[in-house]
Amino acid sequence: MRKIHNAWAGTPNYNCFGCCPTNPSGLRMEFYEDGDDIVSLWQPTYDTQGWINVLHGGIQATLADEIASWVVFRKLQTSGVTVRLDVRYRKSININDGRITLRAKLSGVRRNLADIEVKIFDANGVLCTEVSAVYFTSNEQQAKEMGFVPFELEEVES
Numbered sequence: 001m002r003k004i005h006n007a008w009a010g011t012p013n014y015n016c017f018g019c020c021p022t023n024p025s026g027l028r029m030e031f032y033e034d035g036d037d038i039v040s041l042w043q044p045t046y047d048t049q050g051w052i053n054v055l056h057g058g059i060q061a062t063l064a065d066e067i068a069s070w071v072v073f074r075k076l077q078t079s080g081v082t083v084r085l086d087v088r089y090r091k092s093i094n095i096n097d098g099r100i101t102l103r104a105k106l107s108g109v110r111r112n113l114a115d116i117e118v119k120i121f122d123a124n125g126v127l128c129t130e131v132s133a134v135y136f137t138s139n140e141q142q143a144k145e146m147g148f149v150p151f152e153l154e155e156v157e158s
Contacts, residue, residue, distance in 0.1 A: 001039060004032060004033055005151065006030075007151050007152075018069075027062065027066065033153060037103045038074060039102065040063070041101055043099045043100075051092075053094050057089055060087065061131070063102055064102065067104040072114055074151045075106050076109070076114060078138050080136055080137040081135065081136050082134075083134040084134040085133050087130075088130045090130065094122065100121060103121070109137075112136060112137050112138075115134055116135060
């Protein structure tokens with residue numbers, strides 16, 4: 001598993017709620033490539049709870065939407081926007097149990113639509129949330145106009 005370089009980090013006016021490492025109120029997600037999967041390991045906090053000690057469902061949907069976009073960035077090397085996000089909450093996630101794992105992968109491409117499957121596991125490895133996302137992907141010119149730059153893996157330290 002290798003970390004994906006956040007190509008926008010340090011860019012002026014970049015303040016994504018999901019992935020900007022310096023957004024003080026953001027999720028500050030980081031992403032890794034593991035074969036066909038994009039993975040994020042994320043620590044819930046007190047500020048992300050819905051019910052007492054339970055990770056808010058809207059935060060889970062946001063986490064899933066963000067990792068799905070990184071599937072588009074890394075696997076398709078383009079930008080895109082969310083068309084649909086279908087979330088199925090199977091089990092609540094206790095924010096005190098520790099770091100959760102998100103795994104996402106491309107499940108199909110139809111012209112300019114990318115289908116992405118996301119799974120969220122609690123700290124014990126139990127599948128808690130399943131998400132099906134559809135992204136409208138940009139062509140090369142549109143992506144360039146939106147400021148897209150290639151998302152590469154970070155160098156491995158020797």
